[in-house]
Amino acid sequence: EAQVTQNPRYLITVTGKKLTVTCSQNMNHEYMSWYRQDPGLGLRQIYYSMNVEVTDKGDVPEGYKVSRKEKRNFPLILESPSPNQTSLYFCASSLGRGAEAFFGQGTRLTVV
């Protein structure tokens, strides 16, 4: 089954404790991205990747890092999480920039 898998689904952490949210897709898609969703703000892109070893900032990259060492994986790293990063995070992948994006199930992160 074609899918994008994020882990964990739910995470509560403390300020400053590094964390990684994993994202994996099995569709051989080149394009992957991370979004955060906040009430009243919709979804905003954090980072995206056009292919292996090619990543770039989206609209709200501050406080986040990503890597794309393999085509299927695109982890999101919060080196020092802060409460303003409490949000619902989505990973998405697509065949190309203009193609339908498949979303992961979402990761609800709370930073206390």
Add this chain to the structure above:
Amino acid sequence: AQKITQTQPGMFVQEKEAVTLDCTYDTSDQSYGLFWYKQPSSGEMIFLIYQGSYDEQNATEGRYSLNFQKARKSANLVISASQLGDSAMYFCAMILRNSGNTPLVFGKGTRLSVIA
């Protein structure tokens, strides 16, 4: 930069009736794609329908159709014969096809509630 506007924060519709969710977009590019996604209370994002800027016919997928009016820069989603399971948030999104590394840009969403 492109922008998506969804002016209806919330909508109510009677079961079995049709409903239109509004979406207007702003871009100076000629080549772009428009998407609608559904987000139920469980949180996942479900792709519904896609319209390319050069597509001459309005896209349809089952009970979903996209009323694409290019000159007015609108891409409204029409859901026919609403069902209780259609209650969810709906997001309109756009991507530019030729302008480098542009993200999928989302509107702020419309919450649809279907009433029995």
